[in-house]
Amino acid sequence: MNPKKATHQQTKQRNRDLVLKLIMENETTSRAEVARLTTLTRASVSEIVSALIDEGLVEEIGYGDSIGGKAPILLSLVADARYSIGLNLAQDRFVGAVVNLRGEIKEMVEVPVNDRNGEQALQIVYQVLDQLTSCGWKPMVGIGIGTPGLVNTSAGVVVNAVNLDWQDLPLASLLEKRYKLPVSILNDSQAAAIGEYVYGENHPSDSNLIVITVKHGIGSGILINGRLFQGDGGGAGEIGHVVVQEDGTRCRCGKTGCLETIASAKAVVERARLLAGEYPHSMLAQNSRKITLEDVEAAWRKQDPLALRVAGDAARFMGSSIAGLIGVLNIRQIVLMGDMACFGETWLQAVREAVAKYSLARMAEETKLEFGTLDFRAPVLGASAYLLLDNYSLLYTRLTD
Numbered sequence: 001m002n003p004k005k006a007t008h009q010q011t012k013q014r015n016r017d018l019v020l021k022l023i024m025e026n027e028t029t030s031r032a033e034v035a036r037l038t039t040l041t042r043a044s045v046s047e048i049v050s051a052l053i054d055e056g057l058v059e060e061i062g063y064g065d066s067i068g069g070k071a072p073i074l075l076s077l078v079a080d081a082r083y084s085i086g087l088n089l090a091q092d093r094f095v096g097a098v099v100n101l102r103g104e105i106k107e108m109v110e111v112p113v114n115d116r117n118g119e120q121a122l123q124i125v126y127q128v129l130d131q132l133t134s135c136g137w138k139p140m141v142g143i144g145i146g147t148p149g150l151v152n153t154s155a156g157v158v159v160n161a162v163n164l165d166w167q168d169l170p171l172a173s174l175l176e177k178r179y180k181l182p183v184s185i186l187n188d189s190q191a192a193a194i195g196e197y198v199y200g201e202n203h204p205s206d207s208n209l210i211v212i213t214v215k216h217g218i219g220s221g222i223l224i225n226g227r228l229f230q231g232d233g234g235g236a237g238e239i240g241h242v243v244v245q246e247d248g249t250r251c252r253c254g255k256t257g258c259l260e261t262i263a264s265a266k267a268v269v270e271r272a273r274l275l276a277g278e279y280p281h282s283m284l285a286q287n288s289r290k291i292t293l294e295d296v297e298a299a300w301r302k303q304d305p306l307a308l309r310v311a312g313d314a315a316r317f318m319g320s321s322i323a324g325l326i327g328v329l330n331i332r333q334i335v336l337m338g339d340m341a342c343f344g345e346t347w348l349q350a351v352r353e354a355v356a357k358y359s360l361a362r363m364a365e366e367t368k369l370e371f372g373t374l375d376f377r378a379p380v381l382g383a384s385a386y387l388l389l390d391n392y393s394l395l396y397t398r399l400t401d
């Protein structure tokens, strides 16, 4: 290949990606605005925009306000120009959705897992995807999957997912063969982080963000300059299995005292059941074997001593782990999502206090810790968005039907 030509081709593609990214990130924009923000010439922007309109990705939607001279023609992304599928392999149910370019869910399928694993769990993945791919949403550009466990995204392999009993499962290639679509595999907490980054509130383009998901387990996803940072082995953000209490509880990973054995929603419930005997006056003490997360949350709001202890411990250890992340990365925007969010602002405040206690004062002060606004949809949306953010070229297929 002529190297000069290749470079020209690459520049062309890069410029096209740049223009499309800007149009995707804004509700509406204009050619002049795109030219200003990308520093491309008006002529190149016009040429690229024409091509995007031809491909059905962008449309003109009327005129904007004039700032002296001709009123600009407003451009907008065609939300339904392409679709992708996002799938989250959560603990108790697999949830999949057809999503358009604006993150609107068009179709959703949920299948309870009922502790099925190995080949049977793979069959559920097929079941969900068979349904979603046969719904007729076209053009479909790809499938993104968020799965618990350690994932090698570039190889498309689930390295180790304990609950699903998958080791070195080449999930991407299995699904690509079956559905003839590009497939990306991500850790579920990383997928949730992308979902929050792309569709959550107040995350500017190319910014940094850490999203921590607390459910049965605890994981996090790290975005640096708007890109997912996965580390050398794909496990960046896997804070749930860092030991924080040497004499703590045995963890499902085989170690003792991992963060998730004290700060996960599951741990909070289990510890409340276990410690109820020490708190005979707690409102949780009666019927302690049937304590649920909702019970602990209600008790927390009433300042019940047992609830204060178990949820307080969770906040403290979570805060200390977040302090570690802040010390290493100095990322100022941190979002917490998942089951512990039901404990509300007072619990979040307890986490913030622990963060302040365990980090350099100045760095903690500059850090904003908030709850996420997306619910269970975050990993589903994130899995589908990753596919596109990572490879815009998937979008540039001419409509054939």
Ligand SMILES: [Zn+2]
Pocket: 240, 241, 242, 251, 252, 253, 254, 255, 258
């Ligand atoms: Zn562990």
